[in-house]
Amino acid sequence: xxxxxxxxxxxxxxxxxxxxxxxxxxxxxxxxxxxxxxxxxxxxxxxxxxxxxxxxxxxxxxxxxxxxxxxxxxxxxxxxxxxxxxxxxxxxxxxxxxxxxxxxxxxxxxxxxxxxxxxxxxxxxxxxxxxxxxxxxxxxxxxxxxxxxxxxxxxxxxxxxxxxxxxxxxxxxxxxxxxxxxxxxxxxxxxxxxxxxxxxxxxxxxxxxxxxxxxxxxxxxxxxxxxxxxxxxxxxxxxxxxxxxxxxxxxxxxxxxxxxxxxxxxxxxxxxxxxxxxxxxxxxxxxxxxxxxxxxxxxxxxxxxxxxxxxxxxxxxxxxxxxxxxxxxxxxxxxxxxxxxxxxxxxxxxxxxxxxxxxxxxxxxxxxxxxxxxxxxxxxxxxxxxxxxxxxxxxxxxxxxxxxxxxxxxxxxxxxxxxxxxxxxxxxxxxxxxxxxxxxxxxxxxxxxxxxxxxxx
Numbered sequence: 001x002x003x004x005x006x007x008x009x010x011x012x013x014x015x016x017x018x019x020x021x022x023x024x025x026x027x028x029x030x031x032x033x034x035x036x037x038x039x040x041x042x043x044x045x046x047x048x049x050x051x052x053x054x055x056x057x058x059x060x061x062x063x064x065x066x067x068x069x070x071x072x073x074x075x076x077x078x079x080x081x082x083x084x085x086x087x088x089x090x091x092x093x094x095x096x097x098x099x100x101x102x103x104x105x106x107x108x109x110x111x112x113x114x115x116x117x118x119x120x121x122x123x124x125x126x127x128x129x130x131x132x133x134x135x136x137x138x139x140x141x142x143x144x145x146x147x148x149x150x151x152x153x154x155x156x157x158x159x160x161x162x163x164x165x166x167x168x169x170x171x172x173x174x175x176x177x178x179x180x181x182x183x184x185x186x187x188x189x190x191x192x193x194x195x196x197x198x199x200x201x202x203x204x205x206x207x208x209x210x211x212x213x214x215x216x217x218x219x220x221x222x223x224x225x226x227x228x229x230x231x232x233x234x235x236x237x238x239x240x241x242x243x244x245x246x247x248x249x250x251x252x253x254x255x256x257x258x259x260x261x262x263x264x265x266x267x268x269x270x271x272x273x274x275x276x277x278x279x280x281x282x283x284x285x286x287x288x289x290x291x292x293x294x295x296x297x298x299x300x301x302x303x304x305x306x307x308x309x310x311x312x313x314x315x316x317x318x319x320x321x322x323x324x325x326x327x328x329x330x331x332x333x334x335x336x337x338x339x340x341x342x343x344x345x346x347x348x349x350x351x352x353x354x355x356x357x358x359x360x361x362x363x364x365x366x367x368x369x370x371x372x373x374x375x376x377x378x379x380x381x382x383x384x385x386x387x388x389x390x391x392x393x394x395x396x397x398x399x400x401x402x403x404x405x406x407x408x409x410x411x412x413x414x415x416x417x418x419x420x421x422x423x424x425x426x427x428x429x430x431x432x433x434x435x436x437x438x439x440x441x442x443x444x445x446x447x448x449x450x451x452x453x454x455x456x457x
Contacts (some may be wrong), residue, residue, distance in 0.1 A: 016117065019099075021110030022228050026380050029401040031234040033227065035248065036108055043247045046113055048225050050094035051311040052284050053129050055080065055087040060126065060210050060456045063087045071129075071280040071312075072149065082280060083165055084135075084144025088211075088454060089277075091129040091312045093221055097121055098388040109224055109388060120386045125457030127218040130276040130314040131191030131322070132454045133171045134203060141203045141211070142171055143454050145277020146189040152281045160294050160302075162275060164189045174271035175448050184295035185268045189275035191451040196444050197325050197419060198353045200452050212348040213452040214326030219422055220389050223434035226253070226310055234404040235317065235433045239288065239308075254288070256318025257305050261427030267296055270425075270448040272320060279309035286310050318432035320451040321421040325351045328365055329439040331414040340371040340409060340439065342391055342420070344384075348455075353443035356416045369393065371407070371439060378403035378435055392437055405435035419443040421450065 020037035035042050053066040066080055067073040071089070074080045082089050097119035101108040112119055128143035135142045146168035148155040155163040161184065169181060173190030180186050197213070206212045227233060230249050237252030244250050257274055264270055278291045289307045296303035310316045328343045343365035345351055350364030361367070368384040369391050376395030379402040383390050392407040406428070410418065418439050424432030 016114075018114050019110045019112035019116055019119070020228065021108055022231055023106060023108045024233070025106050027105045029379070029397065031232055031237075031400065031402065031404050033231045033233065035231050037110060039246075042228075042231075045229055047094060047096050047111055048229050048311055050092070051222070051225070051313070052092045053312045054090055054092055055082065056090050056126070057087055058209055062092075067283050069283040069285060071145075071277070071283050082145045082277060084142040084171070088143040089129060089145065090126040090143060090454070090456070093125040093127065093218055093457075095122065095124040100383045100388050102383070107383065109228070109383075111224070111228065120388070122221065122387055123457055125218045125221065126455065127215060127222075127313070128454040129309075129312050130279075130453075131272070131320055131451040132213075133173045133190070133192040133276065134195075135171050137167075137170045139203070140205075141192075141200065141213075141452075141454055143276075144171065145275070145280050146171060147275055147277055147280070154275075154278065154291065160292075161186065162189065164275075173276075174268070177271075180268070184293075185271075187268075187271055190272040191276055191320060193272060193320065193451045194446050194448045195452075196353070196446040197323050198444070199446075200323065201325060201351060204454070206348045206351070210348070210456055212325060212351060212455050213323055214345070214348055214351055215322055215422065215453050215455055216324040216327045216344070216420065217346070217387065217389065218455050218457070219322070219324070219434070222310070222313055222316070224388070224390070226434060233402070233435070234400060235435075236399075236404065236430060253286070253308050253310055253316065255306070255429075256308055256432060257315060257426045258318060258429060259303070259305070259426045263297055264427055266298060267293070272451070274305055274307055274315065274319065277314070278307050279314045282309050284312040317423040317434060317436065318428060319426050320423070321425055321438065321447075321449055322423045323450060323452040324420045324422050327420045328354060328362070328443070329371065329418045329420055330361075331410060331416065331418060331439070333415045334412040338373060340373055342368050342371055342439070344368050344389070353419070354417045356418075356442055356444075358417060371437075372409060373412075375407060375409045377401070377431070378405055378407050381435065392435070399430035403435045404430075405433035406431035407436075408438040408440045410440035414440075417443065419445070425449045
């Protein structure tokens with residue numbers, strides 16, 4: 001990619017000043033970035049402030065926005081239905097403009113509310129604020145919160161288990177084990193997992209209503225909103241609400257729903273353990289909510305889980321792997337041309353799993369960039385395409401160096417088409433994050449730890 005903003009300085013040389021962003025250096029291992037552009041916009045964060053939860057109509061239009069500080073009410077103050085029964089709950093990503101500059105070893109990622117010279121328009125998108133589920137009665141995927149509340153706390157029965165709304169079992173999550181209902185292993189109210197991309201694609205019926213589970217573009221956009229807000233590539237850096245002396249956000253979002261993998265397997269076989277929507281009380285704000293999992297270690301010991309939400313995006317990483325139906329990866333073995341190339345499709349009607357051994361590129365998918373040829377912490381990202389998307393470029397970083405997140409490659413003998421998993425699971429610790437990418441699983445793979453988010457755009 002050539003020079004886009006010109007001059008390579010920390011501020012493009014033109015009269016328009018209504019943009020803000022961050023600058024980094026490909027040769028630096030420092031995860032901290034330099035704020036550039038209009039510094040007042042770094043304080044007011046106009047685009048980040050437009051991330052809003054809402055209930056949608058069947059065609060994806062807004063039925064009503066939810067309360068800025070409490071998603072259980074409408075922005076008008078009236079009670080809201082966030083179960084998904086009257087419309088999926090979604091998170092709106094506003095229309096905005098983006099521009100990437102690369103000059104020598106330095107790069108700038110800039111965003112604006114306005115169509116400034118050279119900036120590229122990114123259309124409005126939407127993504128479910130939490131992992132989605134499937135309604136067995138309607139035969140459709142659903143984004144909703146099925147919890148009931150005791151004030152701002154999750155309502156619980158005499159055994160300490162959460163109390164859900166009537167008929168919540170129609171949207172049982174995980175691997176849909178009904179025999180666990182009314183036990184500490186219950187999957188009622190949880191994200192649906194253990195389904196392949198093609199199955200979710202069939203549920204969505206994109207051609208009919210426009211909804212899909214191609215999450216890469218929306219997720220990567222929110223990732224850059226967070227990186228710009230905190231001027232950092234380390235999303236797991238210590239969480240703090242204290243601003244810098246200059247009025248900027250600092251630190252990161254901290255860990256996600258971190259648990260020991262062996263204990264998780266013993267608890268419920270790697271199925272989800274945090275119900276959808278536990279951060280409804282935060283509204284569109286960034287913060288953490290404590291959720292208590294009953295009988296975590298089967299001996300009566302409970303476990304408190306810290307559930308993160310970034311401006312309405314609940315469990316942004318370190319909970320479940322997330323399917324991304326808009327990207328595919330092709331690996332060639334070392335005996336051939338030894339490439340691992342990631343492909344992107346922006347037309348949801350053309351999303352496909354493709355045959356693992358196919359020798360052709362599926363219709364609608366465009367090569368973005370070559371990925372690293374081995375697993376490891378990501379050192380640098382590559383920017384590809386006019387929409388400012390980023391992908392792992394080189395490994396050699398660490399949990400607090402470079403991108404600070406991990407890339408998984410299936411190995412030197414890998415051949416053919418693979419899917420892509422984002423965000424990483426609760427037992428992956430420091431490897432998880434907005435930049436995490438696992439390209440070692442086939443599109444047909446389905447596991448209890450893999451979920452999906454509904455998307456539009």
